[in-house]
Amino acid sequence: MSSDPLMQVQNLTVDYVTEDGIARAVNDVSFDIAKGEAFGLAGESGCGKSTVAFALARLTRLPGLVSGGQITFDGEDVLALTGQNLQNYRWNKVSFVFQSAMNALNPVIPVSEQILDVIEAHKAGDAAFSRARAIEMFELVGIHPDRLDDYPHQFSGGMRQRICIAIALCLQPKLIIMDEPTTALDVVVQRDIIDQINELKNQFGFSILFITHDLGLMIEFCDRIGVMYSGELVEVNDAKTIFTAPQHPYTIALGKSFPPLSGPRVRLEGIRGAPPSPMNLPTGCSFQPRCAKAIDVCATKPANLEAQSDGGLARCHLLNP
């Protein structure tokens, strides 16, 4: 565990209330993010990783409901924030970059207004100051300030994503939540943006919560990684160990789901079956129906997330007998 946590998430539980009952999207998730650290949440679609991000940003809306747990940011209880304090928390302290850069910007107003809006809403200062700040941000992410008054459709997908990063950076937050920031982009553009985020992170020392399904990218980019499966953390460890010596059968199988670019061409199997629906979770360990190593106890008793000898955490009966 990190020594100097910026954000602490304890036993976070998020439910979606539906006509057919309650779907538990996030179940008892705990982790913390240290100052200057990039923490990753990996997992397939529907595993709850974005729901965690939304809860951290206090953006959970009905039918979603944070039904348990605690989020602490710099000593503040995030779930109890209201009014001015909540506004101060968003963007000033924690900002967001979402997946769909194409849709995150309003198409009918120039991007300059959208940046100025964020600066003016959250920081006192005159118009000239805000404009200067916006120009500075554009230069920081490598877009010529002359284009500040252009409309979103005049930029390519990669540039729009960079503008979203500029908006996230303009109030110098301590934490940036990035939910699949490069998924809709081509690999060359993705590499470019990841390099740039890395540079900015080294320069300003902010922390990042990085969310993606691409385990390879995450291992390259993050310091520590939590792997989620059907709403639960199944393994947490530093990125290097997740790559070289993953413990949980799901992490191992997920790692083998991405064909390598070098080495021998061998047949890989992926993972049989499909992720379970949160409305209809299997008994015992939720990965057990797809697990190649499942034993009898897996089908009857849920596994607990326990400390491992390599310093990480894992949720598996085979590892924690």
Place this chain on the structure above:
Amino acid sequence: MPSAEPIIELKNITKDFALGGMFFNKTLLRAISGVSLKLHTGRALSLVGESGSGKSTIARLIARVYALTEGEITFHNRPIAAMKRQELAEYRSDVQMIFQDPFGSLNPVHSIGYHLVRPLTLHNRGLSREDVKQKAYEMLEQVGLSPAADFIDRKPHELSGGQRQRVAIARALCANPKVLLADEPTSMLDVSVRLGILNLLADLKDKHGLSTLYITHDIATARYFSEDIAVMYAGHLVESGPSEAITSTPRHPYTQLLIRSVPNPAREDDPTSQRRATDIPLWTPKSIGCPFVSRCPLATDICRQTMPKETPIAAGHNVRCHHV
């Protein structure tokens, strides 16, 4: 390299799209510029490139969704543009497409069985109703949806993404095709089920001797799945050859950039790119030179003037670059 003659051959094909304007001020976009490719029986060819590079346009030209602007596509040495009526109907059953989005490519109001019975009756006239039903069961079993009786009466929304894509593959197989055009068949699916679909396509390719065109932006799965890779940039074919050669010793600067950009935790060196990515240029019939020139670290004057010819550098490995 296979010596047998190709089943489908693209001969110097070009495709223009009208972007707007009329008559004399019509703006044309050249989506495909002088591409030549061969598809062989029982082999898979991957088309790799970023979005907008023309990969899907090639599949649609082969499927005759679009008409060619210049050049020729032949099927068993017969130009597909000349096909009419019966011959065209046969071509359309011989060449089947699998689309990216299994959520959009199946009709939500029809059962899985209906999706298979339709092509079975259309492409195999004269089969009895019982035979058709029997064949539909076989098709489902063949794509790993077994027992078929559990799936045949279900609606698409009751299946997961991976299962739906299997139905789409079964539907393509119903026409008894010789060529499969798979346009990003796994990019909408959960990461854990992608390999299952690729393995299924590989098994079917071997079992039926299918010639497969696999379109993807992910060069790692291209290497995993196909024998040959062709790399596209702004409508041009820039490098093609055996998958292993393309991924282990890429020669074109764009292929090198592409491979360096792929996340690879095993890589020791620092992959930081030297220059910021710019956009793919908008290519028109009037554009000259190499399309990659604005991003290329090797670019010189000649690159701005002419597009290099295809140069063989090893068995079956061709590169279009002045500096190779």
